[in-house]
Amino acid sequence: MNIEDIIKPENLVFKKTGLLTEKPLSYCPGCGHGVAHRLVMEVIEEMGIEEKTIGIAPVGCSVLAYEFMNIDMQQAAHGRAPAVATGVKRVLPDHFVFTYQGDGDLAAIGTAETIHACNRGENITIIFINNGIYGMTGGQMAPTTLPGMRSSTSPYGRDVASMGHPLKMTELVAHLPGTCYVARHAVHTPANVTKTKKSIRKAFEYQRDKKGLSFVEIVSNCNSGWKMTPVDSNQWMEENMFPFYPLGVIKDIDAKTK
Amino acid sequence: MGELRLMKGNEAIAEAAIRAGVDAYYGYPITPQSEILEYLMQERPEERTGMVVLQAESEIASINMVYGAAGAGKMTMTSSSSPGMSLMQEGISYIAGAELPCLLVNVVRGGPGLGTIQPSQADYFQSTKGGGHGDYRLIVLAPSSVQEMSDFVKLGFELAFKYRNPALIQSDGAIGQMMEKVELFDQQPRLTMDQLYEKYGSWATLGHKRNDRRIITSLELESARQEQFNFKLQAKYKAISENEVRYESIMCDDADYIFVAYGTSARICQKSIQLGRAKGLKLGLLRPITLWPYPTAPLQELAKRVKGFLAVEMSAGQMVEDVRLAVGNQIKVEHYGRFGGMIPSPEEVLHVMEENIIKGTK
């Protein structure tokens, strides 16, 4: 069988969703943002809600998310995406509203907006990309930077005595009564991609059913900021990030208890 | 004749918001404007009109909630007082940069810093000269009565949507707290979703098909395009300056000396005019209703025949700079102000007019 005989429409098993635009992504080679973008768009496409969804882009590497996500989008000030999403959702309660935020945006400058949107139980979905660093501004220390981890503003490693501890926002918001579904995943292997997509789907379904705020963290790499190859950065992430930020569903109010 | 009520200025704003068909109010308590949020919560607007009222976690959150709802084409407002307005400046700059219509209310108190909860007019620079970063303008309306607190809610939204630009009602603690008779306008219906798509669907994020979607943003990284966008904004501001100047001229026709004052100060000056005219002094008042765009042309007209201006403000002299910009050095322009929550008396204002303006120009 020739390759030409395989490459036919009837044999198609995977292609890029039309809810991603044709613009080349502005992210570095190997960056997890691209997969995270795709999964959110695939879920929206599969749920048939593209005409009823408004996405909120953050400040940071994904500030231009609205260039790539082929749906109605608003770009928010740094950290304010959950407040902007609240504003939209309250006046369009039957629409789907999600934010897409990095760790600096969500866990430092926007901590108040994040916690209060979660605590109010806004019927929105927050997609949180945690790569332990400020990527866009050149690799500075983030609220999620690991103890001892080097960055351009912790060049000798994060000294928790003077620089404070990394913040586990996901565990924190799981404690709040307003959240209905809280999970932490990764997108660097096929199995993890599948799990993450399932969680994002669930997050949007819970939003549809008005159960409260759904929150999906994706632990990701920043190979440029970490100064590694993409493949090495994923390995470093497994060895260093996952022990501190363990993967799995942290809270599911509908989970069957045995 | 509409319904008559005796109301506080803050309450009049809240009632007018419901009646104007506002879709959402997002706010945070701060003296002396908390009655706006309190009144709205008390009135159950979600039942009267379906209006959303939400107490946010901060003024920063409030203004960003306004950004989101305004980006969906909804009639959206917030209110605060001076320190809270300072916190909102980031969001206001973004709203101006994304060209979103909304109504802001500042019931000004004395500053700087935590200052005082008493009335002041010291936020004039912040409201009319920027406040946040970048080249932008707010349409600024200055009510001097409880009636205007109500009327300007409607006017503010009309202007905001006409130009897709934030409008600001710049009041002060005195007008916010005082009670007066107010004639309320009739209830206006809120827009249905179909009407919303028809009127604002061309730009608002109401949900659209792929490849035909709406984006609300103030970001344009490419310098040449960012400059083009700024040219577009400036053209809009020029149109507003040409078409939307509002002011009231009180007894200026035969006047030799003119008070220039807005809001609470304008009310005081009206009494000073009465006292002065009883003594044979020909005094008048030019009351800017729009602080931006500023009534420059009427001041220039007056400057051709009067002998002097006294700008009266509850500040160290902010609006007086616009009076001087308008009339230049050809004519005497002085400022008189009280700060920190102090309100000048009509007698004191008249005395300054006589001593500082009239004596030197006779």
Place this chain on the structure above:
Amino acid sequence: MAKARGAIVVDKEKCKGCELCVVVCPTNVIRLAQEVNGKGYHFAYMEIPVACTGCTNCALVCPDSVITVYRLKQPVSEN
């Protein structure tokens, strides 16, 4: 020798050569090209097309969604 059951098409001008597809391919089909695309990246291509099973692993982890995957519906008989 196994017959190809699947195939991938790489949008080579949008490929950034991150190599993540290379390491997740269970049958070692993919390599990065010696030559570069218009942006200067060594793009991914099928070095051993006959080994491709059309499993989609490469496409699932591709950050830039540049990989399209095809797979035969019926398994090909080996004889």
